[in-house]
Amino acid sequence: MRVPVELSKAYRLLNHGPTVLISAEFGVQRNVMACAWAMPVDFEPPKVALVIDRNTFTRGLVEDAGRLAISVPCVAQARLVTLLGTHSGHEQDKLSAYDVQVLEEPAAHSPLVAGCVAWLDCVVIRRPEIEQAHDLFLAEVTAAWANSKVFSNGRWHFGSGDDKLRTLHHVAGGHYFATGAEVDGQH
Amino acid sequence: MRVPVELSKAYRLLNHGPTVLISAEFGVQRNVMACAWAMPVDFEPPKVALVIDRNTFTRGLVEDAGRLAISVPCVAQARLVTLLGTHSGHEQDKLSAYDVQVLEEPAAHSPLVAGCVAWLDCVVIRRPEIEQAHDLFLAEVTAAWANSKVFSNGRWHFGSGDDKLRTLHHVAGGHYFATGAEVDGQH
Numbered sequence: 001m002r003v004p005v006e007l008s009k010a011y012r013l014l015n016h017g018p019t020v021l022i023s024a025e026f027g028v029q030r031n032v033m034a035c036a037w038a039m040p041v042d043f044e045p046p047k048v049a050l051v052i053d054r055n056t057f058t059r060g061l062v063e064d065a066g067r068l069a070i071s072v073p074c075v076a077q078a079r080l081v082t083l084l085g086t087h088s089g090h091e092q093d094k095l096s097a098y099d100v101q102v103l104e105e106p107a108a109h110s111p112l113v114a115g116c117v118a119w120l121d122c123v124v125i126r127r128p129e130i131e132q133a134h135d136l137f138l139a140e141v142t143a144a145w146a147n148s149k150v151f152s153n154g155r156w157h158f159g160s161g162d163d164k165l166r167t168l169h170h171v172a173g174g175h176y177f178a179t180g181a182e183v184d185g186q187h
Numbered sequence: 188m189r190v191p192v193e194l195s196k197a198y199r200l201l202n203h204g205p206t207v208l209i210s211a212e213f214g215v216q217r218n219v220m221a222c223a224w225a226m227p228v229d230f231e232p233p234k235v236a237l238v239i240d241r242n243t244f245t246r247g248l249v250e251d252a253g254r255l256a257i258s259v260p261c262v263a264q265a266r267l268v269t270l271l272g273t274h275s276g277h278e279q280d281k282l283s284a285y286d287v288q289v290l291e292e293p294a295a296h297s298p299l300v301a302g303c304v305a306w307l308d309c310v311v312i313r314r315p316e317i318e319q320a321h322d323l324f325l326a327e328v329t330a331a332w333a334n335s336k337v338f339s340n341g342r343w344h345f346g347s348g349d350d351k352l353r354t355l356h357h358v359a360g361g362h363y364f365a366t367g368a369e370v371d372g373q374h
Contacts, residue, residue, distance in 0.1 A: 016204065041238050154359075163368075174372040175342075178370050181364065183364065185268055186362075
């Protein structure tokens with residue numbers, strides 16, 4: 001079940017470094033791309049940094065809309081993430097080509113991808129100089145949600161039966177690691 | 188065994204989103220801190236973005252030296268990473284307090300932490316406006332190394348006996364995930 005995540009805990013959806021999907025919409029156009037280069041940069045209000053290459057179709061939508069959404073995909077979606085990361089919206093409508101479903105979430109300003117396990121709706125913080133020089137974008141998270149089966153009370157909990165819902169960490173060329181075992185670094 | 192990683196493959200050391208250690212040295216002062224907010228921003232030359240809070244002792248060393256090193260720690264070091272992330276070099280010499288050993292690597296310009304599984308020596312790309320506004324630093328990787336037991340030929344390979352050498356992904360409060368199972372997203 002999709003439940004809201006309080007903004008003060010939203011950074012935890014990305015803190016472990018998962019590969020994400022970035023989506024944006026402007027006018028009648030929508031697109032979604034894969035992105036391994038996204039991370040939190042502040043706790044509260046939560047802010048993120050992410051790299052959106054200038055050659056992507058999503059880049060133009062993000063610039064025009066001033067908004068984007070981050071969806072955190074899971075192991076069950078690994079092939080979809082690869083497809084969304086290796087094909088361009090300049091060539092095809094990726095949402096229809098790959099049957100990407102968008103959630104019915106009235107509070108979201110950008111498309112949230114169904115089947116993912118967490119979502120962050122964001123407004124872009126314009127920094128034209130680093131956008132131009134490094135393709136690096138900053139954004140503030142304005143709302144967040146998670147699949148309560150694997151994230152609740154501010155923490156991820158991947159149970160033994162949830163391997164398909166574990167988040168993904170891309171290395172290169174469509175090869176990923178799943179988020180693995182819990183490690184206690186306190187004792 | 189520590190072996191060089193070619194610069195075109197250095198982004199793969201961070202692409203899966205591990206928590207890292209950041210170290211810097213200026214004059215007779217050295218420090219090392221934990222950082223979950225670090226990621227690649229370019230392939231070649233490889234560049235990274237990382238958040239270094241203005242209250243850290245490391246921040247001053249990085250600004251003065253114009254250089255930093257990223258060491259990628261492993262499960263065996265989880266408690267050390269937590270200690271280095273919750274204590275400040277303003278209060279104590281963390282290297283001696285926590286018995287942090289620095290590698291003898293003549294080619295490195297900043298301290299590389301022993302026991303880690305990968306290292307990236309970097310020169311800071313000064314962007315004062317985002318350093319000030321977001322504590323966000325950019326750096327170019329000038330040399331990289333990895334422990335060949337878990338990274339070679341441009342790829343991570345955590346074998347069944349290497350669980351203590353898996354990289355770490357911090358969530359919050361000294362709780363981590365280990366890098367988990369390989370996932371094929373090509374087929």
